[in-house]
Amino acid sequence: MIRRDTTIRVRYRDTDQMGVVYHGVYLEFFETGRTELLRQLGFPYASLEESGVMLPLIDAYIKMLRPARYDNLLTVTATVVRPITARMRIDYEIHYAGALLVSGYTVHAFTTVDGMRPVRPPKSFLEMLDREEGNETA
Amino acid sequence: MIRRDTTIRVRYRDTDQMGVVYHGVYLEFFETGRTELLRQLGFPYASLEESGVMLPLIDAYIKMLRPARYDNLLTVTATVVRPITARMRIDYEIHYAGALLVSGYTVHAFTTVDGMRPVRPPKSFLEMLDREEGNETA
Amino acid sequence: MIRRDTTIRVRYRDTDQMGVVYHGVYLEFFETGRTELLRQLGFPYASLEESGVMLPLIDAYIKMLRPARYDNLLTVTATVVRPITARMRIDYEIHYAGALLVSGYTVHAFTTVDGMRPVRPPKSFLEMLDREEGNETA
Amino acid sequence: MIRRDTTIRVRYRDTDQMGVVYHGVYLEFFETGRTELLRQLGFPYASLEESGVMLPLIDAYIKMLRPARYDNLLTVTATVVRPITARMRIDYEIHYAGALLVSGYTVHAFTTVDGMRPVRPPKSFLEMLDREEGNETA
Numbered sequence: 067m068i069r070r071d072t073t074i075r076v077r078y079r080d081t082d083q084m085g086v087v088y089h090g091v092y093l094e095f096f097e098t099g100r101t102e103l104l105r106q107l108g109f110p111y112a113s114l115e116e117s118g119v120m121l122p123l124i125d126a127y128i129k130m131l132r133p134a135r136y137d138n139l140l141t142v143t144a145t146v147v148r149p150i151t152a153r154m155r156i157d158y159e160i161h162y163a164g165a166l167l168v169s170g171y172t173v174h175a176f177t178t179v180d181g182m183r184p185v186r187p188p189k190s191f192l193e194m195l196d197r198e199e200g201n202e203t204a
Numbered sequence: 205m206i207r208r209d210t211t212i213r214v215r216y217r218d219t220d221q222m223g224v225v226y227h228g229v230y231l232e233f234f235e236t237g238r239t240e241l242l243r244q245l246g247f248p249y250a251s252l253e254e255s256g257v258m259l260p261l262i263d264a265y266i267k268m269l270r271p272a273r274y275d276n277l278l279t280v281t282a283t284v285v286r287p288i289t290a291r292m293r294i295d296y297e298i299h300y301a302g303a304l305l306v307s308g309y310t311v312h313a314f315t316t317v318d319g320m321r322p323v324r325p326p327k328s329f330l331e332m333l334d335r336e337e338g339n340e341t342a
Numbered sequence: 343m344i345r346r347d348t349t350i351r352v353r354y355r356d357t358d359q360m361g362v363v364y365h366g367v368y369l370e371f372f373e374t375g376r377t378e379l380l381r382q383l384g385f386p387y388a389s390l391e392e393s394g395v396m397l398p399l400i401d402a403y404i405k406m407l408r409p410a411r412y413d414n415l416l417t418v419t420a421t422v423v424r425p426i427t428a429r430m431r432i433d434y435e436i437h438y439a440g441a442l443l444v445s446g447y448t449v450h451a452f453t454t455v456d457g458m459r460p461v462r463p464p465k466s467f468l469e470m471l472d473r474e475e476g477n478e479t480a
Numbered sequence: 481m482i483r484r485d486t487t488i489r490v491r492y493r494d495t496d497q498m499g500v501v502y503h504g505v506y507l508e509f510f511e512t513g514r515t516e517l518l519r520q521l522g523f524p525y526a527s528l529e530e531s532g533v534m535l536p537l538i539d540a541y542i543k544m545l546r547p548a549r550y551d552n553l554l555t556v557t558a559t560v561v562r563p564i565t566a567r568m569r570i571d572y573e574i575h576y577a578g579a580l581l582v583s584g585y586t587v588h589a590f591t592t593v594d595g596m597r598p599v600r601p602p603k604s605f606l607e608m609l610d611r612e613e614g615n616e617t618a
Contacts, residue, residue: 088355090231111551133260239413275388360534360595
């Protein structure tokens with residue numbers, strides 16, 4: 067399993083008048099988890115875009131078990147789902163103080179930077195994932 | 205089918221550097237569609253909360269077909285999915301210029317205003333839905 | 343005075359756990375007021391950009407008198423401050439139920455679409471403002 | 481000068497179709513700078529609220545010199561402006577790669593947690609600021 071953790075501090079801006087994190091904000095937390103996963107794997111998203119590949123979102127799912135609250139220091143765990151075909155799915159879990167609060171996934175296409183045409187996943191990206199998985203099962 | 209339409213103008217704030225609406229913003233557009241659906245049905249969400257009932261989100265799904273862009277005047281169609289049990293599902297479609305851009309759903313629990321205990325859907329709410337459906341099939 | 347009104351409904355997304363609109367959101371409400379002002383004057387911002395002119399923000403000020411709350415139907419009044427030189431200032435007032443809640447301003451430069459070089463305000467834009475002011479004082 | 485630094489990574493969510501950070505987002509970055517300043521001073525905002533004191537925003541100012549961009553790792557410097565009377569002003573500077581991008585300030589009242597009545601700044605808070613300033617000038 068290729069997965070990485072990131073921590074996020076809940077801001078006032080992220081809460082709503084229920085006193086909990088607004089549900090749409092979890093997609094922003096997923097973004098941070100996904101971005102830091104790619105960075106830690108040596109493929110920062112900014113450099114993917116510079117190499118001509120974009121990862122627009124195709125669909126997304128969020129499941130809320132318990133609310134996150136102001137000032138909570140959350141752990142976002144992002145996991146690459148193999149195999150990667152023309153699309154890539156990332157799974158997410160958000161924990162606080164040992165409890166699972168939110169889970170979900172996002173699915174992304176590989177496209178040209180104008181978002182108009184599908185492209186193959188970069189070969190160096192797939193090789194890195196193979197190496198990672200090899201390391202982890204070794 | 206109990207459904208209502210609302211229009212939303214895409215703001216600069218809603219876009220990202222891909223030049224399209226950021227995916228998480230569609231959950232905010234779903235919120236507006238749901239809120240205006242309830243208002244048009246005579247049950248504004250603010251008055252539901254005043255009567256002691258809250259509708260926290262349990263899960264949500266978004267499917268993106270084509271991107272919405274700055275200044276687009278979008279139509280959000282929100283549909284109540286029957287029957288309503290302890291939970292209520294709302295389906296959404298977002299159209300622009302005749303094309304379907306985004307679809308999805310949200311599922312909500314009925315709870316006390318502190319969000320701590322489930323409650324039955326208000327009887328007057330269910331009766332209104334029955335009347336509505338009766339009117340539409342009549 | 344060249345000014346126009348727009349109404350905005352406060353969403354759950356706009357509130358924070360104080361039960362009021364998060365202060366940063368007022369800049370988004372200012373954006374909507376400014377956009378609708380330009381549209382009503384016949385110069386929609388999207389077409390300004392298409393003609394090669396952008397209006398990046400230089401500075402902004404917000405003064406909060408009373409909080410706006412969930413579901414309030416706010417009136418945003420945006421006013422063009424004359425004369426317009428290399429920059430344009432827009433003033434804003436946000437009212438609810440007859441009370442002034444928030445005031446402020448934004449200052450914008452006229453630049454090329456890449457934001458790199460200043461340009462003169464479009465002549466047709468300045469002429470329109472002259473006509474508008476003539477009409478109003480006539 | 482009582483000041484502290486915090487770093488913030490610019491997310492896709494923070495950008496707009498100009499390819500830069502949306503101006504309203506800087507108030508969210510100011511929030512993070514202010515929150516981490518208070519935390520580092522031993523007065524986390526969450527515990528201030530628990531002790532019955534809230535710091536609603538009275539007014540705010542932003543000056544933009546250069547745009548921040550996607551994936552920039554920004555440094556937000558927040559400075560307490562002395563003396564503190566019934567209000568507290570915090571100044572901010574946002575730097576990237578040695579360049580000042582944005583400056584500004586926010587002014588906050590001290591109120592009861594319902595936001596309805598002004599209160600004196602907590603004595604322990606003022607004493608902490610005196611100690612801090614003493615340490616720094618010592």
